[in-house]
Every structure is written in C-alpha cells, then in structure tokens.
Amino acid sequence: MSSTCPSSRWGHVAVAIDEKMLLWGGKATREATGEKFYCSSDRIECLNLETSEWSRKRAISKIADSDAPHPCVHAQVGVVHNRDIYQFGGVYNSSCDGLRLYFDDIHKLDGSTLEWECIRPSDQSTPTGRRNHGMCVLGKKGDECLVVMGGFGTETPEGSHFIPYSKYPDRGWNNDVWLFSLRKRIWIPARCTGENPQPRSAHSFTAIDTNRAVLIGGSDGTRLFNDAFVFQLSSMEWIQVHTDGPHRLLPLAGHSTTVAHISGLGPSAIVLWGETDDNAVVSFAQLILIDSLQCYKVALAHTTIRTAFQSTCSLSRDDVLFLLRFGGTNDFKTWKPVALLDILKFDLKSDGLKSVSGTSSSRAPISLELESCPLPCQIADPHDAE
Structure with missing residues (x-):
C-alpha cells in the first residue's frame, strides 16, 4: 500500500x-x-x-x-x-x-x-444549484443525456414541487427532473407523468438500462423515505415500486445503490449502507427485482458498518461484481468521517445472489482475490416474518 x-x-x-x-x-x-x-x-x-x-x-x-x-x-x-x-x-x-x-x-x-x-450549455435554461441530488446517464447511443433528479438547494422555478427549509425559506428540497443532452449541450426540463416522488435529497438514482433508472429512499429534512420508483425516459413516466409486506425497504438516506443483472433474477438493485433510524450494524443487503417490482432482504457473508454519504463505485469482472466503498460518516452531530475502505464481491453467474466480502482499513493492504463462499446468500421468503 x-x-x-x-x-x-x-x-x-x-x-x-x-x-x-x-x-x-x-x-x-x-x-x-x-x-x-x-x-x-x-x-x-x-x-x-x-x-x-x-x-x-x-x-x-x-x-x-x-x-x-x-x-x-x-x-x-x-x-x-x-x-x-x-x-x-x-x-x-x-x-x-x-x-x-x-x-x-x-x-x-x-x-x-x-x-x-x-x-x-448552449442556452440559458439551467436547473438551480443543488446538492445531494440524483444523477445518471440514459439514452440511446449517440443521444445520451444526464438525468438529474431532486436534491437540496436554491428555490426551483414555478411548476416544480418545492419544500422550503424552515430556517432559510429560499432553499429546500425539490423533485424536478432535468435532462442535459451531451450531444447538443442543452438543458431540457422534463414534464413527468405517473407517480411522482416527493421532493427529497440524499436519495440514490441509478441507471437500469438505456431507458430506465431506479430511485430509492432519501430525506426531506423531517423523515427518511422507504420508497422506490422507476423512471422511464421514453415516456417521462414515474412508476412506484410497491414494497408492502414483511420486506419493505428500510428508511434510508445517503445510501448506495448498484444495479446488476443477476442470473435467474434479471436486473436488480442492490441497496447497501446509508443513514437509518437507528444506524445499526447490519448483515443484509436489500434487493429490488426491477422486472417484478419486488423487494427482498439478502444475507451477506459478514456484518457491515452503516455509513452515510460515502461514495461507492462498482466494477464487473468475469460475472463478478465488486462494490467499493470509501469513507462516509455515521455521526450526524459532528459529521466526523469514518476511516473505511470496504470491498464487497458478488457472484452474478449462479442463480440467486452469492456474496463474498472483505473489509480493510484505508491504510491496510487490499486484496481482490477473496476466498469463494461455498453457499449462496439466502433470499428470504417474502411471506416470512422479520
């Protein structure tokens, strides 16, 4: 190192x-x-x-x-x-x-x-300044765009749903959607239909394919959301993922979401970490099956410390997905960062989701040659009690 x-x-x-x-x-x-x-x-x-x-x-x-x-x-x-x-x-x-x-x-x-x-941009129309928003890339090859959703910042134009911050009413949470054409270099405000998400920040907004993205969780300053929505670029439509039952999503903000195509399950959103009501150490991930709009809990090979506002990126290699997390905080009074580098390894080629994980300090050696886990993680029956 x-x-x-x-x-x-x-x-x-x-x-x-x-x-x-x-x-x-x-x-x-x-x-x-x-x-x-x-x-x-x-x-x-x-x-x-x-x-x-x-x-x-x-x-x-x-x-x-x-x-x-x-x-x-x-x-x-x-x-x-x-x-x-x-x-x-x-x-x-x-x-x-x-x-x-x-x-x-x-x-x-x-x-x-x-x-x-x-x-x-080649024109004057731009979204307002913001933080902790969602952004991903959607669109067919040659006509891709950045899609920006929500966040906390300065007041949005008329027509957007805006929740002002009580201390400073000129800033707050919004749920507007903007498209930035990478080819034309112009901003386009989206007029969305369907079940629009409430204004929020610190949510995840992750591309599923070239036409769809999944939005999960977030906060409006008074509550943490435990909902999920799929956005369709072609129709500018929001579709809510209904997660009622024993495996509802945990209320989350500042979390990580990675979309992977898992054998036997199809495109799936793997949700990890983030701020929760109790910030407990957990031994499971949350898994949303995009095509069937179902939510499950998935056991991990080891417990993992929750941190929020970390940065997570993914790398695929030979049907194996590596999730890499660096930093973050779990102290929302002092906002002291956590010295943490976490590497999780998921095997995507077998039916279900098999995980192996290894954690190292940011100052310790790292190895991606982790031992293989002989048993796949169990996908809990949605009819089982928690």
Missing part, C-alpha cells in the same frame, strides 16, 4: 475506470484539532485494484483555470460515460461568514488525461 492514502471524508465522488478507483472532493476532519476542511477537486486519489496501491494525481484544466470545478465543494454527484466523468452540483459552506454556494455547473473529467473541462 502506498503511503499516500487519502484523507477520510464524506460527500465526495468515487468512480471506477480500468481497474482503478478515482475519488476527489468531499469534506474531512483534522484528527488533531477537529477542524473541518475541504478536499480539493484537483487532487485525484487513485486506488490501483491490481496492485492495491494508492497514488495521488493532479488534475489540470483543459484550457483555462475556469474549466476546473470550485476547489472547495462537497455533495456533488459524478457519473461515468465513455471514460469521461461528468460532475454536476454540490455546495460550498463557509465556516467564517455562513456563505453557502450551490453550484449549477457541469464539469467533465477526462478519465485518461485527468483534464477538467467546464461544459457550458
């Missing part, structure tokens, strides 16, 4: 490209003084998953300094498309004067050269 392990943090971005995990941004705490500080967006921390070594690389601006994101930002969202990482939103909080800046700009990081480019 390299000696340049990154600072523990929360509210950062992490993605996986070519056997590497890249992460940047977020907020951290100095252990000696308890002082909070921002992790710069121009320092890209790289974990080589083959050698288990960390390295730090400096991102550069493609043309001018304005091409790089604000150096102090957290709660932004990043997604990978064609080896490029698109980042939208985030917030800067000044501890000196209480200033809060909610960002509404898009930046693209070249996954090969680590060059930042500011994507400037």
Whole structure:
C-alpha cells in the first residue's frame, strides 16, 4: 500500500475506470484539532485494484483555470460515460461568514488525461444549484443525456414541487427532473407523468438500462423515505415500486445503490449502507427485482458498518461484481468521517445472489482475490416474518 492514502471524508465522488478507483472532493476532519476542511477537486486519489496501491494525481484544466470545478465543494454527484466523468452540483459552506454556494455547473473529467473541462450549455435554461441530488446517464447511443433528479438547494422555478427549509425559506428540497443532452449541450426540463416522488435529497438514482433508472429512499429534512420508483425516459413516466409486506425497504438516506443483472433474477438493485433510524450494524443487503417490482432482504457473508454519504463505485469482472466503498460518516452531530475502505464481491453467474466480502482499513493492504463462499446468500421468503 502506498503511503499516500487519502484523507477520510464524506460527500465526495468515487468512480471506477480500468481497474482503478478515482475519488476527489468531499469534506474531512483534522484528527488533531477537529477542524473541518475541504478536499480539493484537483487532487485525484487513485486506488490501483491490481496492485492495491494508492497514488495521488493532479488534475489540470483543459484550457483555462475556469474549466476546473470550485476547489472547495462537497455533495456533488459524478457519473461515468465513455471514460469521461461528468460532475454536476454540490455546495460550498463557509465556516467564517455562513456563505453557502450551490453550484449549477457541469464539469467533465477526462478519465485518461485527468483534464477538467467546464461544459457550458448552449442556452440559458439551467436547473438551480443543488446538492445531494440524483444523477445518471440514459439514452440511446449517440443521444445520451444526464438525468438529474431532486436534491437540496436554491428555490426551483414555478411548476416544480418545492419544500422550503424552515430556517432559510429560499432553499429546500425539490423533485424536478432535468435532462442535459451531451450531444447538443442543452438543458431540457422534463414534464413527468405517473407517480411522482416527493421532493427529497440524499436519495440514490441509478441507471437500469438505456431507458430506465431506479430511485430509492432519501430525506426531506423531517423523515427518511422507504420508497422506490422507476423512471422511464421514453415516456417521462414515474412508476412506484410497491414494497408492502414483511420486506419493505428500510428508511434510508445517503445510501448506495448498484444495479446488476443477476442470473435467474434479471436486473436488480442492490441497496447497501446509508443513514437509518437507528444506524445499526447490519448483515443484509436489500434487493429490488426491477422486472417484478419486488423487494427482498439478502444475507451477506459478514456484518457491515452503516455509513452515510460515502461514495461507492462498482466494477464487473468475469460475472463478478465488486462494490467499493470509501469513507462516509455515521455521526450526524459532528459529521466526523469514518476511516473505511470496504470491498464487497458478488457472484452474478449462479442463480440467486452469492456474496463474498472483505473489509480493510484505508491504510491496510487490499486484496481482490477473496476466498469463494461455498453457499449462496439466502433470499428470504417474502411471506416470512422479520
């Protein structure tokens, strides 16, 4: 392991490209003084998953300094498309004067050269600045778009459902949906039909295929949601996933959702970690079968500590799915980050879901050659009592 392990943090971005995990941004705490500080967006921390070594690389601006994101930002969202990482939103909080800046700009990081480019829309219509929103890439090849949903930030235009924050009524939670065409470089406000989700932030919004995405959980400041919705790009329609019964979704915010195609089950959303009502240590994942709209609990090979606002990315290799989690927090009073790097391994080629997991500190060696688990995880009968 390299000696340049990154600072523990929360509210950062992490993605996986070519056997590497890249992460940047977020907020951290100095252990000696308890002082909070921002992790710069121009320092890209790289974990080589083959050698288990960390390295730090400096991102550069493609043309001018304005091409790089604000150096102090957290709660932004990043997604990978064609080896490029698109980042939208985030917030800067000044501890000196209480200033809060909610960002509404898009930046693209070249996954090969680590060059930042500011994507400037060709028209004036843009979503309002926000943090802890959802974002994914949908659309047919050559006509892909970023789809942004919800978040917390400045007041949205008329026609959107907006819940103001009682302390600062000019900011709050929204449920609007915006599309950004990567080809035309324009923002398009979506007019959605169906069962629209309530305004929220800290939810997950994950692509299922080129036309669908699944939204799970989140918070509106007064409650944690335990609902799920499927968004269809072609019809701009929301369909609620009804999870009534003994295996309802846990109320969650700041969690991780990864969609995988599992043999015998089809496209499925694997939901892990996040803020809950009790933040208990758990030994199960939540699994939503997209095609049948059913929710199950799935036992894991070991217990795992819940953290919220961590960054999780996934990597597939030979029908095996690796989920990598870095950082996060489970202390919502001091927001102290957790020094944690967690690697979960799922076997997708056998019927059901088989998991093997290994956990290591951010300063300890990592191995992806984990021992195989001889027994598949049990998918609980939905008629069983919890």
